[in-house]
Amino acid sequence: MRRVATGLLVLMAIIFVIARSFEERVSGLDFVTAFAEAAMVGALADWFAVTALFRHPLGIPIPHTAIIPTNKDRIADSMAHFLRSNFLTPAVVARRMRAMNVARAAGDYLAAPPREAGPGVRAGATELLAQALESLDPQRLGDHVRHGLAAQLERLEVSPLLGQMLSAAIADKRHLPLLESIVRWAGRTLEANESLVRTMIHDRANALLRFTGLDERLANSVLDGLYRLLAEMLVDPDHPLRTKVEEGLEKLAHDLVHDPETRARVEGMKQEMIGNPAVVGWWQGVWERLRGSLIEAARNPDSQLGGQFAGALQELGDALRSDVRLQSQVNRFARRSAVGITGRYGDQIVRLVSETVKRWDATTITQRVEGAVGRDLQFIRINGTLVGGLVGLTIHALDVWVL
Template sequence: MKRVATGLLIVMAAVFALARAYEDRYPALAYVKAFAEAAMVGGLADWFAVTALFRHPLGLPIPHTAIIPRNKDRIGETLANFIRENFLIPAVVARRMQNIDVAGAAGRFLQTPAGEGNRIRAGASRLIADIFESLDDERLGGIVKGAIATRLRKMEVSPLLGHALASAINEDRHVPMLEAAIRWMARALDANEPLIRDMVHKKANWVLKLAALDTKLADAIIDGLKKLTVEMSTDPAHPVRIRIEEALVQLANDLQTKPETRARVEEMKDQLLDNQSVSLWIDALWQRAREAMIKAARNPDAVLAGKLGDVMKAMGSTLERDARIRAAINQFARRAAVGMAASYGGSMVKLVSETIRGWDANTVTGRLEAAVGRDLQYIRINGTLVGGMVGLVLHLLDGL
């Protein structure tokens, strides 16, 4: 477009020269000369105006030229203020978000069957997989494990354990665990019967051994313990079971209310987190989770084709059909967007202004000229043609 505009200016100069040379022989060429003369004036004036925006015309330091390079910081501030006042004000964001159905869009997206050309899902999946594979596994794993450990250390688990235990007891969900513990005790008793007999034999004095009473004592102990486990497993009202349940109730209450118990549990938690085996276990969990996420991201259609896909589709259908849930989600999205605008709008605007301020003058000039330069060259072309028409009209009026 620069070449077209400049070429048109050169053409007008050639037409002017030819018309002036043959004007005496052909008087009608005076109108052509007037058109070409005014066109050159208009084209040169607009060339000066367009060039003065980005640089000094012909390199001459004429006042009020090279406007953009000299005022790039002010332009950055003005652009940043424009973005803030028209896009990042909480009231503006809230008004725009009122017409956006985030929940409905999410519902339709979740219901999209796998393998139907969902470019968003495919692109997002590739991006997630590439990110997880490119990040330093050791450093990222350390960050994740450190975050988990820090969160667990800050979280007081005693009240949670106490509340969970109390809820389980109130709903009799502890009974299967108690019966499983009784069965485990019975199996442990059978497996360790020789050990019990050996312990009784070692503890018995020589009189009992001489009379072979240590064997009978061991038999009595083992038989009594076996009878106890059988009675506990068959009788829900057995006194020992009742005492165990009372102890569990007391433990649930102590975990929630007793400072000494809570302190001991927290100390045990810290010791557990400091254990190397627990660290290795968390590391193994992270590796399996990372591999599963990469595998799922590499083949999202296969993952979403099974039960997970059915669950996602059901969620999407619920989002579209349930007006109450959709309204709640849309309200949450609107508040989140407004909150981000209020909290981070200033930072976003500052990023724009500081980025432009950090550019050198040539960078600003080049980017803006590349964005609007074509239209500015049309201004030069229009200036040439409009200038010629004005010159022709003035020549006609002068002749009249």
């Protein structure tokens, strides 16, 4: 476009020379001369104006030329102020976001992604998950999660919580299956270690009992009594021992909530557990196994993770498309988030723009601005040539025919 504009100037100069040379011999060429002369003036004036925006014309440091390189810092601040005042304001962002259905658009994409995206969207999501997990330092992340959990546990008084949970379980009779399981476990344990019990009784019996064989009868009586006790506890809901156990549980639930000494003991046990190196090592192992399993499942095309992830994305998309209440909630959250980000970080965003432009050297900013609008600026030169020619032609016509 620069060559076209310059070529048009040269063309006007050639026309001027030719018309000037023959205007005395050819009638009417004075109008052509006037047009070409004024067109050259307009072309040169607009060339100077356009060039002065970016550099010194012909390298001569004429005042108020090379405007953009000279004033790039002021331009950067003006751009930042313009962005902040007209775009990055909570009111503007809220008004724009209110007219958008972000949830519906996301739902349409997740439920039926574009054909060019194909299954690559879901495959890419699982690969992104695997890469994110691989990029995390397992030791540092495990420590961060553990410290976070420890901080939450330290602030949480677990004793009243345990007491309330136990009270609720007793009130709803949810402790009975656990109690019966303990009784059955005790019976199986006693049966599996019956010989050990007999040996203990034989060893502790005196010589007279062993001589008369009463130690064996004593062992049988003890075992039969234990078996009968466990059986009665299992089948009789009102067994005295079960009642004692339930009373003990109720007292424990009460003490966990109201007894300062019990609460202090529970808190001490909690602190010991949090600081126990064995617990730390256990958590680190759990996290590493979980991370490794997720990475392997994400990378394995035959695993169910990819299918489950894809199915979850499609279900989420369907919900976002069909559920108006969910759309309203998601859109409200997106709008509030965008407004909050604008209000909180708007100044930092425009400061980034301003500082970036200020760091550019004069050549860089000139090339970028000229590359963005240079084509239109060359049209200014072309239009200046034609408009200048028409103005010159009009003035000459008025001079000849009117004046």
